[in-house]
Amino acid sequence: MENTSAPLAFLSGIRIVDFTQFEAGPSCTEALGWLGAEVVKIENPKLGDPGRRRRPNAPDEDPWYFYIFNAGKKSLTVNLKSPRGLELVKDLLRKADVCVENFAPGTIERLGLSYEDVKAINPKIIYCQVKGFGEGSPYESNLAFDMIAQAVGGTISVTGEKGRQPVKPGISLGDTGTGMLMAVTILGALYKRRETGEGHRLQVAMQDAMLHYMRTNLSSQRRTGKVVERAGGKVSGITNAPSGLYPCKGGGPNDWVYIMTSRANPEHWSRLMTLMGHEELINDPRYATPADRVKHEADVDAIITDWTLRLSKHEAMTKVGGVGVPAGAVLDTMELQNDESFVKRGIMQTVEHPKMGSYKMPTWPVRVDGKPPTLVRAPELGEHTEAVLVGWLGMAQGDVEKLRAEGAL
Amino acid sequence: MENTSAPLAFLSGIRIVDFTQFEAGPSCTEALGWLGAEVVKIENPKLGDPGRRRRPNAPDEDPWYFYIFNAGKKSLTVNLKSPRGLELVKDLLRKADVCVENFAPGTIERLGLSYEDVKAINPKIIYCQVKGFGEGSPYESNLAFDMIAQAVGGTISVTGEKGRQPVKPGISLGDTGTGMLMAVTILGALYKRRETGEGHRLQVAMQDAMLHYMRTNLSSQRRTGKVVERAGGKVSGITNAPSGLYPCKGGGPNDWVYIMTSRANPEHWSRLMTLMGHEELINDPRYATPADRVKHEADVDAIITDWTLRLSKHEAMTKVGGVGVPAGAVLDTMELQNDESFVKRGIMQTVEHPKMGSYKMPTWPVRVDGKPPTLVRAPELGEHTEAVLVGWLGMAQGDVEKLRAEGAL
Numbered sequence: 001m002e003n004t005s006a007p008l009a010f011l012s013g014i015r016i017v018d019f020t021q022f023e024a025g026p027s028c029t030e031a032l033g034w035l036g037a038e039v040v041k042i043e044n045p046k047l048g049d050p051g052r053r054r055r056p057n058a059p060d061e062d063p064w065y066f067y068i069f070n071a072g073k074k075s076l077t078v079n080l081k082s083p084r085g086l087e088l089v090k091d092l093l094r095k096a097d098v099c100v101e102n103f104a105p106g107t108i109e110r111l112g113l114s115y116e117d118v119k120a121i122n123p124k125i126i127y128c129q130v131k132g133f134g135e136g137s138p139y140e141s142n143l144a145f146d147m148i149a150q151a152v153g154g155t156i157s158v159t160g161e162k163g164r165q166p167v168k169p170g171i172s173l174g175d176t177g178t179g180m181l182m183a184v185t186i187l188g189a190l191y192k193r194r195e196t197g198e199g200h201r202l203q204v205a206m207q208d209a210m211l212h213y214m215r216t217n218l219s220s221q222r223r224t225g226k227v228v229e230r231a232g233g234k235v236s237g238i239t240n241a242p243s244g245l246y247p248c249k250g251g252g253p254n255d256w257v258y259i260m261t262s263r264a265n266p267e268h269w270s271r272l273m274t275l276m277g278h279e280e281l282i283n284d285p286r287y288a289t290p291a292d293r294v295k296h297e298a299d300v301d302a303i304i305t306d307w308t309l310r311l312s313k314h315e316a317m318t319k320v321g322g323v324g325v326p327a328g329a330v331l332d333t334m335e336l337q338n339d340e341s342f343v344k345r346g347i348m349q350t351v352e353h354p355k356m357g358s359y360k361m362p363t364w365p366v367r368v369d370g371k372p373p374t375l376v377r378a379p380e381l382g383e384h385t386e387a388v389l390v391g392w393l394g395m396a397q398g399d400v401e402k403l404r405a406e407g408a409l
Numbered sequence: 410m411e412n413t414s415a416p417l418a419f420l421s422g423i424r425i426v427d428f429t430q431f432e433a434g435p436s437c438t439e440a441l442g443w444l445g446a447e448v449v450k451i452e453n454p455k456l457g458d459p460g461r462r463r464r465p466n467a468p469d470e471d472p473w474y475f476y477i478f479n480a481g482k483k484s485l486t487v488n489l490k491s492p493r494g495l496e497l498v499k500d501l502l503r504k505a506d507v508c509v510e511n512f513a514p515g516t517i518e519r520l521g522l523s524y525e526d527v528k529a530i531n532p533k534i535i536y537c538q539v540k541g542f543g544e545g546s547p548y549e550s551n552l553a554f555d556m557i558a559q560a561v562g563g564t565i566s567v568t569g570e571k572g573r574q575p576v577k578p579g580i581s582l583g584d585t586g587t588g589m590l591m592a593v594t595i596l597g598a599l600y601k602r603r604e605t606g607e608g609h610r611l612q613v614a615m616q617d618a619m620l621h622y623m624r625t626n627l628s629s630q631r632r633t634g635k636v637v638e639r640a641g642g643k644v645s646g647i648t649n650a651p652s653g654l655y656p657c658k659g660g661g662p663n664d665w666v667y668i669m670t671s672r673a674n675p676e677h678w679s680r681l682m683t684l685m686g687h688e689e690l691i692n693d694p695r696y697a698t699p700a701d702r703v704k705h706e707a708d709v710d711a712i713i714t715d716w717t718l719r720l721s722k723h724e725a726m727t728k729v730g731g732v733g734v735p736a737g738a739v740l741d742t743m744e745l746q747n748d749e750s751f752v753k754r755g756i757m758q759t760v761e762h763p764k765m766g767s768y769k770m771p772t773w774p775v776r777v778d779g780k781p782p783t784l785v786r787a788p789e790l791g792e793h794t795e796a797v798l799v800g801w802l803g804m805a806q807g808d809v810e811k812l813r814a815e816g817a818l
Contacts, residue, residue: 010597023625035597050673054648064628132735135776136754142730143671144737147644147652151667151737152726154745156642156654158579159568166654166665166739167641169578170567172625177582180589185775187596188419188444194603201778208756208774211745215771216432216581219473221742222768228742229662232576233565235556239463243556245565245575253638256575258560262552264459317561321551326541328553328560330575333630333637336563336620345545347617359631362624365617366594367544369610 004346005363008373011037014190015392017092017099018042018073019113022051023146023172024130024206025102026069027179032098032186033072034364034373040388041070041379042089045077045409048381063378067353068361072376074384077409080111084408088389089113094122095392097193098186102130105141115201124199126189130182134205144206149174153210158217160230178209239263241293242272242300245330246308248316256330257308257316263290271323276307349375385409413755414772417782420446423599424801426501426508427451427482428522431460432555432581433539433615434511435478436588441507441595442481443773443782449797450479450788451498454486454818457790472787476762477770481785483793486818489520493817497798498522503531504801506602507595511539514550524610533608535598539591543614553615558583562619567626569639587618648672650702651681651709654739655717657725665739666717666725672699680732685716758784794818 014037018029026049033039043049052066076092079085090113093099099118101108108114108129115127132144139152147168150156155174160167182204189200211218217228220237228236233245233256240263248255261268270282281303287293293300308316313329320327331339337360342348346367350360363375389395389403403409423446427438435458442448452458461475485501488494499522502508508527510517517523517538524536541553548561556577559565564583569576591613598609620627626637629646637645642654642665649672657664670677679691690712696702702709717725722738729736740748746769751757755776759769772781798804798812812818 008597010601012601031593035594054672062628062632064631065625068624068628134750134754134756135779137750139726139730143733143735145669145671145735147667147669148735148737151654151665151739154740154742155578155580156665156667156739157663157741159576160579161570161573161576164570165642165656166663167568167570167576167639168644168654168667169564169580169582170569170626170637170639170645171564171578171582171622173578173580173582173586173622176622176624177586177589180586180593181773181775184440184589184592184596185444185773185777187593187600188417189777191596191600191603192419192421194600202775203779204775208751208754208771211751211756211771212774213580213582213585214742214745215477215585216474217579217742218746218770219471219477221746222473223471226743227663228579230576230579233574235577236579245560245577247574254566254575254636256560256565258556258565258577260554260556262554263463317548321548324552326552326554326557328557330560330565331563332566333563333623333626334635336623337627337630341543341546342617342620345543345617347543347620361627362617362620364590364594365621366590366611366613368594368598370544370612 004344004371005349005374006371008034008368009036011035014038014098015096016040017089017096019099019101019103019108021049021102023069023175024178025100026051027176028130028182029100030069030071030073031180031183031364039073040092040384041073041075043075043077043381045079045382048075048077052381063356064359067359067378070378073379074388075379075382076385076388077382079408082408084403084406086112088403088408090121091393093118093125096122096125097190098126098128100128104143105131119199122199124193124197126186126193126200126202128182128186128202130178130204130206132206134208135203137205137207146172146174149178149206149210152207154214154217155210158228158230158236161232162230164230166230173213174206174210177213178204178206181209181212239294240290241297242304244301246304248308248313249311254330254332255313257313258328258330259304259320260326262326268325269293272320272325275319275323276303278303346372351375351377353377355380413753413780414758414783415780417443417777418445420444423447423507424505425449426505428508428510428512428517430458430511432478432584433587434509435460436585437539437591438509439478439480439482440589440592440773448482449501449793450482450484452484452486452790454488454791457484457486461790472765473768476768476787479787480770482788483797484788484791485794485797486791488817491817493812493815495521497812497817499530500802502527502534505531505534506599507535507537509537509539513552514540528608531608533602533606535595535602535609535611537591537595537611539587539613539615541615543617544612546614546616555581555583558587558615558619561616563623563626564619567637567639567645570641571639573639575639582622583615583619586622587613587615590618590621648703649699650706651713653710655714657717657722658720663739663741664722666722667737667739668713668729669735671735677734678702680734681729684728684732685712687712755781760784760786762786764789
């Protein structure tokens with residue numbers, strides 16, 4: 001879809017050595033890739049990023065996860081445990097602007113690629129680390145994955161139905177949410193480096209990153225003095241009604257619509273009641289102010305539900321949105337994947353893969369001068385080994401073959 | 410805490426005219442502020458950003474939300490509907506590198522500050538818009554707030570207990586999650602602009618931004634061919650056990666621990682069983698492989714629960730983490746707010762406010778050369794009107810007083 005996307009070259013010329021795996025690190029370097037940086041993923045020659053597969057020690061059987069978090073990158077395989085392989089990576093790091101890693105605590109240091117090691121060979125490098133827990137935390141040597149970050153970062157505690165067990169937010173915020181904060185900081189460092197030439201060490205912990213997304217909850221707690229409780233479809237601490245998820249015709253698991261009246265706009269209530277044929281309730285003293293409606297929230301919700309149950313979620317969204325009140329149908333993953341609007345606007349793009357055929361995925365969702373960046377597919381394992389060694393290090397074809405024979409690649 | 414933070418000047422010299430309100434926009438410009446940009450918030454003289462209060466048309470009663478999303482900014486009050494006020498803002502825009510707005514659709518254009526208007530007076534500006542729905546979407550003129558974005562962006566559909574109603578993830582990802590993607594893109598544009606001097610128009614829709622955080626779910630769906638269902642404390646599509654939330658001693662609403670064995674590390678199971686005194690189960694054929702354990706997941710979960718129920722969530726986390734298996738206690742908002750580790754590491758900082766006394770809040774969680782940036786408090790309404798008009802536009806004190814008398818400020 002040439003007319004709905006355009007290649008983005010904001011970071012053209014920026015070289016990134018990417019040691020990341022799974023999602024928190026890869027989502028970060030991928031963001032820089034969307035902006036035009038050259039991202040070279042360093043992968044082990046046997047199996048590569050464990051995010052490439054679902055089964056340990058087995059070849060790719062489910063590469064979709066990998067494709068989605070590694071769009072536009074190059075793959076270079078190298079044996080980091082061979083002295084020659086390590087030397088090669090150091091040569092790449094000498095030419096790099098940024099390197100990023102999210103290995104288990106201590107791993108990159110054991111490989112001989114600590115911040116001090118890399119700074120010694122390239123003082124201008126921006127050296128970035130993503131870990132589960134922060135340096136100085138009692139848990140700093142612990143492993144973490146997305147769900148662990150969401151437990152210790154609080155997002156699980158505030159998610160779930162009222163009075164019932166906590167649930168994990170269904171998105172991998174512990175990973176991608178952390179990756180975005182590191183990407184922001186790397187870009188700040190790169191901006192300054194154009195002026196100063198200075199390198200820096202950047203570190204983020206997934207637990208700490210979750211606090212950034214918990215700030216609305218922390219502000220609610222400050223007001224009430226109480227732990228923020230789970231509120232189901234509602235928002236804990238919001239003092240306005242109606243606001244919440246309402247069931248629609250069909251009765252399927254996602255036949256729900258979110259309707260929200262804003263405390264900043266008192267007209268939302270009267271517009272809703274007019275739409276729903278209840279003009280007589282607009283000035284009813286039980287519902288006159290947001291505080292009144294909160295007091296009678298169960299009644300208010302029953303009035304709304306009586307109306308939404310007669311409509312599909314799309315009809316309800318269209319009608320409520322049409323009178324200027326915020327509304328959104330709960331869309332499921334299949335509805336999102338098949339939504340034509342995303343394709344027309346370049347937010348979802350399709351790409352050909354030599355082995356897997358074509359696939360469609362979300363691209364970087366910010367438009368630049370009207371268009372999101374053009375999707376470039378994720379690399380096959382080792383696809384760019386030779387191209388990068390020739391391009392970055394000026395090697396000859398024969399050198400690369402020799403290294404391969406030596407077991408360094 | 411001077412030794413746990415340091416001012417960050419990556420973006421020193423960058424001037425941002427900030428028309429944003431509530432959270433999606435403010436979280437974006439605040440991130441640029443953490444990096445050292447000068448962010449001038451344009452607020453209406455009467456009440457300012459509606460995020461400053463919980464009651465419509467009333468003065469501040471609950472500024473914590475505002476403080477958290479506007480740290481380090483300056484506040485300039487101006488009446489955008491007075492011709493002189495508008496002219497002043499245009500003068501500021503002439504001096505600005507970036508402007509950001511997240512008004513309701515059509516508002517900025519009606520004010521006479523559309524992209525074309527601003528580009529005409531400052532072709533180098535990076536002009537940024539955050540809306541609920543994307544240009545070209547059937548809903549592009551609809552209002553949206555965080556929860557609407559999370560409905561139409563799919564995050565609600567995948568959150569909740571298995572077989573029960575959807576719930577809203579307890580974090581305001583529709584807002585802050587969108588703000589972070591815009592911040593990344595602005596920084597890319599700023600980086601390039603140092604070379605080219607070119608301005609750009611950037612646009613993001615909250616619905617589209619949610620897709621970025623839904624990508625793990627979309628990859629799971631691609632594998633199974635089915636809509637991703639809600640999975641409570643578990644992760645839909647993960648084919649490994651044990652993994653999930655387990656109840657702990659105490660029985661309180663957040664007395665739970667997340668324990669997760671990785672498919673990439675087969676030793677997690679044997680380490681867990683050794684820790685729990687069940688060496689006999691390590692090679693039990695019912696539990697020998699991840700696939701076997703998934704088949705007997707209810708039994709596996711019962712074995713784990715029998716052990717976790719005897720310990721506090723902190724003890725369970727420490728013991729499981731101690732044998733190299735990922736584990737995290739479900740921390741609630743009060744535990745996070747009072748956690749000494751965040752203070753020691755500069756991730757939470759305390760600041761004095763002239764009216765509200767001292768308050769403690771999370772800072773930008775990425776450390777630069779070992780330290781997060783130093784917290785600077787959010788501004789009072791109009792606190793920097795004079796300083797900015799003098800500093801940016803070279804006005805004299807008397808000019809400012811005259812403008813105030815005219816009702817432009």
